[in-house]
Amino acid sequence: MSNRADRTPNIWRKQYALPAEHGSWIWWLGPLFIGLAAGGHPDLDAVLLFLAVLFAFLLRQPSTIIVKAISGRRPKADLVPALFWIIGYGLIAGLAVWALIASGHPQVVLLAIPGVPVFAWHLWLVSRRAERGQMGIELVGAGVLALAAPAGYWVAGGMSERVPWILWLLTWLQTAASIVFVYLRLDQRKLEATPLPRDRWRQGGRTLIYHAFNLVASLGLAILGWAPWLVPVAFTLMLADALEGVTHPPVGAKPAAIGFRQLGASALFMIVMTLGYRLKV
Incomplete structure (x- = not known):
């Protein structure tokens, strides 16, 4: 009898309710x-929107578990x-x-529509045991989660047609x-020794291109008057963080340490951006 009870799953275990990827919350x-x-x-x-997005986001974890259970x-x-x-x-x-x-x-409800096919794509990958290391779906999924920005803008009374997008x-x-x-940092941690400077720049080329493009784009928006000047400041900080990461590979570091470092950088970006739009500077 006790053995049967031991096999009964506890619904309150966090593995059923909370995603294991802590860094995805900031997305x-x-x-x-x-x-x-x-x-x-x-x-x-705004509280209602927060709850709607939060619990829609949390649906991913138990849905993934169901697909894994069905697929064995x-x-x-x-x-x-x-x-x-x-x-x-x-509910x-x-x-x-x-x-x-x-x-x-x-x-606001219309913004959830793009998330449906992306979520289905994720569950399909889970069913095929192919969900890990899929940068492509993570990049697309980030775009879906970023729709929380126009949703927040509209709910908070924003009237511009351009700003939310x-x-x-x-x-x-x-x-x-x-x-x-993060993918670069996770690859760097597996290295046996710190690579030569030219190899660091080669390995970090894609990361630096992404961050440099972001800075140029945000600077252009600020010059046009379509974004506060703290926006390019925020992207400058992110480029500086990427430069530091490329030149100082975390050889042997734990994945959790890499994740928390990136979480801190993303939080800093959020704070600077929030101040920029709140203070209009």
Whole structure:
């Protein structure tokens, strides 16, 4: 009897409810807060939007577990707790979306549409045991999560037709560059010794191109008056961080240390961008 009880899954275990990738949280939190700051007047609807995006984001973990259980990668016993969390998250997200529509923000719901095929793509990769190391879907998924920026802008009372899409583009560009950078750092950690300077620059070329492009694009927007001047400052900081990472490979570092370092850089970007749009400087 006790052995059977031991095999019964505990629905409250965090593996059923929370994603293991801690760094992915900033992919939607950053755009959301930047969008709210740019909108200028966040209120209770901002809380509803936060809840809708949060619980829609959390749906990924139990959904992934269900696909793994069906495809034989996890025990069938995991189906029940995963389904429990899917229903719970879905109900809360659905109620938050309904409240947003009732408050006069139906356009926010449309932003969720691109996420459906991307989510289906992810689950298909999971079913084929091919979800790891897929930079392509991560870059596309970052673009979907960056839609939290225009959503936040609209909910916070923003009226411009141009600004929400500039916010989306800027936050997507930054997340894409950070993803490429993290992949570089994870490759660097596997090296047996610190490479020669010319090899470091060669290996980090793609990362530096992404960050340099972002800086040039943001600088152009600031010159045109379409973005605050703190926006190119934020991208300058990210380029400086990438330069430091390329020239100082984390040979032998733990993946968690690399992840937390990038999380700190992304948080700094979010703070500077938020200040720029909030203070209009």
